[in-house]
Amino acid sequence: MHSVIHFFVELFILFRIQISIVRYQLIWILGMATMFPVVTLLFLEFIVGDMNAEKLARIIIGNMVFSILLMGMNVLAQDISHQKFGGYFTYYSSLPIRKINFILSLLFYGILTSLPSFIIVFILGQQVYGIQLHFELLLIPVTFISIFSVVGIGVSIGFLSPNPQFTNVVSQFLLMFVTFMTPVMVNLDQLPSILQWISYLLPTTYVANALHGMLTVGWTTTTGNELFILLIFSYISYLIISKKIHWRV
Incomplete structure (x- = not known):
């Protein structure tokens, strides 16, 4: 019982540290996190013309996924990579x-x-x-699981990259590829066959599907299936990270 309490106290303290870091960087985070998704959202509004509600919803939800990819994968991967090679994690490994x-x-x-x-x-x-x-309370856990699955990829890239330069190239490429070459901004059937098959291997496909279902229809059995797949992706990401972090070395 004591070890369980100690586990959660330790986790609580680390969470408070991360909250403090975010609070300190809040202006930068808000600027960086909103600039590109909002610009993309407004740009698409200029060129889409007359579209039905279904396609407009796909564009909005696609930009929501893009915002997750930008901060949860791209920026986070680069941040972790720079901290890793800058020796920032030495402090944590000494605790x-x-x-x-x-x-x-x-x-x-x-x-x-x-x-x-x-x-x-x-x-x-x-x-x-x-x-x-559409909005319902179940959207909150769906959102957190969706972000968690993408964040896992960002952390994995940051720790597995051989150097920060490689991290920058990989994260930028994945951001562009996943956003525009997988069913994030468009429906799956609009993509070539080879991209459709690749999309099934990426969590963002299921993130977009889950959010689209929740925000247009609400909770369905299909949404539950999408979340189950995202939990599998999240678990795999955690296993990769835990195996590759050279703890206290």
Whole structure:
């Protein structure tokens, strides 16, 4: 019982550290997290012309996923990579903390930095395109699981990259590829066959499907299946991170 209490106290302290870091960087996070998704959202509004509510919803939700990718994968991967090679994690490795709590705190940091732009695009997108998206309380856990699955990829890239330069190239490439060459902004059937098959191997496909279902229809059995797949992706990401972090070395 004592070890369980100590586990959660330790995790709570690490979470508070990450909250403090986010609070200190809040202006930068808000600027970075909203600039590109909002610009993309407004740009698409200029060129889409007359579209039905279904396609407009796909554009808004696609930009919400883009905001998660930008902060939860791209920026987070680069941030972790720079901290790793700059020796920042030496401090944490010198503390009597569990590796699992250290990893969870990094994932928590990724969620915190991804949420602002996600919420802003959700609100602004409806105002820009003049449509009303469906909202129910189950959207909250769906959102957190969706972000968590993408954040896991960002943390994995940051720790597995051989140097920060490689991290920058890989994260930028994945951001562009996943956003525009998988069913994030468009439906799956609009893509070539080879891209459709590749899309099934990426969590963002299921993130987009789950959010699209929740924001247009609500909770369904299909949404539950999408979330189950995302939990599998999240678990795989955690296993990769935990195996590759050279703890206290």
